[in-house]
Every structure is written in structure tokens, then in C-alpha cells.
Amino acid sequence: xxxxxxxxxxxxxxxxxxxxxxxxxxxxxxxxxxxxxxxxxxxxxxxxxxxxxxxxxxxxxxxxxxxxxxxxxxxxxxxxxxxxxxxxxxxxxxxxxxxxxxxxxxxxxxxxxxxxxxxxxxxxxxxxxxxxxxxxxxxxxxxxxxxxxxxxxxxxxxxxxxxxxxxxxxxxxxxxxxxxxxxxxxxxxxxxxxxxxxxxxxxxxxxxxxxxxxxxxxxxxxxxxxxxxxxxxxxxxxxxxxxxxxxxxxxxxxxxxxxxxxxxxxxxxxxxxxxxxxxxx
Numbered sequence: 580x581x582x583x584x585x586x587x588x589x590x591x592x593x594x595x596x597x598x599x600x601x602x603x604x605x606x607x608x609x610x611x612x613x614x615x616x617x618x619x620x621x622x623x624x625x626x627x628x629x630x631x632x633x634x635x636x637x638x639x640x641x642x643x644x645x646x647x648x649x650x651x652x653x654x655x656x657x658x659x660x661x662x663x664x665x666x667x668x669x670x671x672x673x674x675x676x677x678x679x680x681x682x683x684x685x686x687x688x689x690x691x692x693x694x695x696x697x698x699x700x701x702x703x704x705x706x707x708x709x710x711x712x713x714x715x716x717x718x719x720x721x722x723x724x725x726x727x728x729x730x731x732x733x734x735x736x737x738x739x740x741x742x743x744x745x746x747x748x749x750x751x752x753x754x755x756x757x758x759x760x761x762x763x764x765x766x767x768x769x770x771x772x773x774x775x776x777x778x779x780x781x782x783x784x785x786x787x788x789x790x791x792x793x794x795x796x797x798x799x800x801x802x803x804x805x806x807x808x809x810x811x812x813x814x815x816x817x818x819x820x821x822x823x824x825x826x827x828x829x830x831x832x833x834x835x836x837x838x839x840x841x842x843x844x845x846x847x848x849x850x851x852x853x854x855x856x857x858x859x860x
Contacts, residue, residue, distance in 0.1 A: 590718050591840040593848055597626060597634040598841060604636035604670040605629075612671075614678040615714070615851030616660060616698050620645050620731020621754055621773070622817055623656070625663045626847040627675065634848070636671050638663045646732055646755075650693040660701035678703035679854035681846065683728075684710045684735040684747035695859075704858040707850075712737030713744055714849035715815045719839070724811035725804055727796075727828075728846060729818040731755050734796050736803050748803045754818035756792050764788050782822035793824055797831030804832075812836040817843040 609629035617624040624639040642659050644652040664675055680698045695705050712726040712735050719726060722742045728735040731754040738746040754776075762772030775781055786793075800812065812834050814825055819842040829836035839845050 587837060587839070589720070590845065593634065593718055594840045594844050597637055597844050597848055600627075600634045601637040601639070604667070605634075606671050607635065609635065611677065611856060612673065612675055613851050613854035614664075614675050614703065615847045615849070615854060616678050616680045616701075616703070617711075617847035617850055618645050618650065618656060618660075618680065618694055618697065619817060620733075622843065623659050623663065624844065624847040625660070625667060626844065626851045627667055627671070628848075628851045628854070632852055636667045637844075637847075638666050650697060653693065653697065656697045657700045660697060660703075664701055664703070675702075676704055677706050677854055677856055677858075679707035679709070679714075679850045680705060681709050681711045681714045681850045683730065683733055684712050684737055684749045706855045706858055707853045708859070709850070709853055710737065710747060711735055711846050712747065712815075714853060715813075715846045716744075717849035717852040718845050719813045719815070719849075721811065721813055723808065724813065725800065725807075725809045726813050726815065727800055729753050729796060729814065729816040729824075731818065734799050736800060738804060738807050738809060740807070746803065746807065750799045750803075752792065752795050752799060753816075756795075757789050757818060757821070760789055760792055761785065776821075779820075779822060786821070786823045786827075789821065790827060793821075793827045794831055797828045800828065801832055804834075809834055814838045815842045815845040819843075 613628045615626040623642050627636040629635045644656040680694045711728045726737045733749050735749045758773040761776050762769050825836045825838040
């Protein structure tokens with residue numbers, strides 16, 4: 580079996596395991612728990628791994644506390660993370676201490692530690708803060724390719740060579756733009772368009788409507804991978820849950836494009852995999 584196929588199987592199995600423990604948390608005697616906190620534009624996800632870095636619990640909530648990768652509702656973000664933390668702690672019967680977090684590629688200067696501060700204020704000891712695409716690649720394990728994280732407001736791209744990140748970029752265009760198009764095309768309010776977009780039953784109907792935005796994302800990818808020997812593209816982020824998005828991007832880029840099972844959970848799992856027992860200050 581090829582290494583590429585093995586990596587995809589590892590990723591998809593990890594996601595399946597996480598989806599299971601979200602509904603059926605594992606109560607055990609792990610000596611330590613590692614949490615990945617993903618503060619997304621549309622959804623906040625907490626992924627919890629045991630001492631062997633296996634999924635044991637998780638929780639998520641759709642929210643509007645982050646826009647374009649920046650925390651815009653600081654107190655609201657703290658409240659959601661704290662509530663999700665407490666929800667999981669009650670289910671597994673232990674306190675969650677250590678957490679890692681992530682920010683969109685290239686936003687280190689703009690973020691000014693806000694994400695780290697949110698996670699700490701929610702009661703965690705923060706052990707790592709990394710960019711979202713690098714976090715996702717902890718799960719994807721791409722050596723020569725591009726990880727594309729399509730979030731609510733932006734598309735983040737990390738280009739990897741021999742397993743090392745050689746370029747990171749973040750550009751506007753993401754799920755928010757999908758929702759705006761849907762609400763305009765169907766004369767819905769923005770919240771109605773957002774909910775309509777999330778329902779997989781509507782994806783076949785919506786794909787032609789959203790194709791221009793998907794092609795814009797593909798053009799962003801093409802712009803930033805130019806000059807690099809990118810052999811594959813992997814799509815992550817909640818926006819990539821749109822059925823068929825990978826086929827359009829593959830056609831527009833001419834590069835093999837893979838979408839993991841439930842791409843919304845790849846990044847939070849990758850964040851959790853980067854967590855340790857050593858806090859950063």
C-alpha cells in the first residue's frame with residue numbers, strides 16, 4: 580500500500596474515531612489529557628486526546644466570535660471555550676489542563692496573542708500555538724504538497740517540501756462568502772443562508788450556485804503554489820464539507836486534490852496532537 584494512501588487512511592480513521600467519541604466519550608484512567616482548541620470563524624471545536632494521543636472526547640459549537648481569523652468577541656469566545664471545556668470534563672470525569680491552539684497562517688503579528696489569551700482565560704494551560712495548516716498536517720502528514728484550510732473568512736495555504744513548511748499564505752474568501760451567495764441567490768437572511776449551506780442535502784443543488792466562489796478559491800491556490808513543485812492538495816476546514824468542492828479545485832489547479840472525511844475536524848485534531856505538558860509563557 581502506498582504511503583499516501585496510508586496517510587489518508589490514518590487521517591480518516593482518526594476523524595471517525597473523534598466523531599464517535601463526541602457522542603460516546605471514553606471514560607478511562609489516562610495519566611494526562613491533551614486538548615486542541617480550534618477557534619473557527621463559524622465553529623469552535625475542542626478535541627481531547629489521551630496519553631497515547633487517541634481521541635477520547637470532543638465538543639463543538641457554531642459561533643460568531645471570530646472573523647477572518649481575528650477574535651472579535653473576546654468575552655464570548657472565552658465563555659464558549661469554558662462551557663465546552665466544562666461539558667467535556669463532566670462527561671469524562673476529570674479536569675482538562677493542557678491545551679494547544681492555532682491561528683490562520685501569517686496572522687501572528689495581527690493576532691497579538693488573543694487566541695492564547697482566550698484559551699488561558701477559559702482555564703487551560705497553553706502549551707503551543709501554531710498555524711492552522713501546520714496543525715492540519717500533523718494529521719495529513721503531507722511531504723510535498725499544499726494544505727489548504729478554507730475557513731469562514733479566509734483561505735490559508737501551507738506549502739510543504741520534504742515535510743517542511745516553505746511558504747504560508749492567508750487570503751480573504753471562505754465560508755462567509757458562500758453564505759452571502761446563498762442568501763442572495765435564494766433571498767434568505769444571512770443566518771438562513773448559513774444554515775441552508777450546512778445541510779448536506781442541499782449541496783448538489785448549491786454546487787453550481789457556489790462554483791464561482793470555489794473557482795476563486797482555486798485561483799488563490801494557483802497564485803500561491805506557482806513556482807513550487809506541489810504534487811497534491813489536501814483540503815481541510817468546515818467550508819470544505821461542501822460536497823464536490825474537491826473536484827472543482829482539482830479541475831482548476833490540475834493537481835490531485837484530496838478531501839478527508841469530515842474536513843472540519845482535521846485541524847482541531849492536529850492542534851491536539853501538538854499539545855504537550857509544558858506550558859508556554
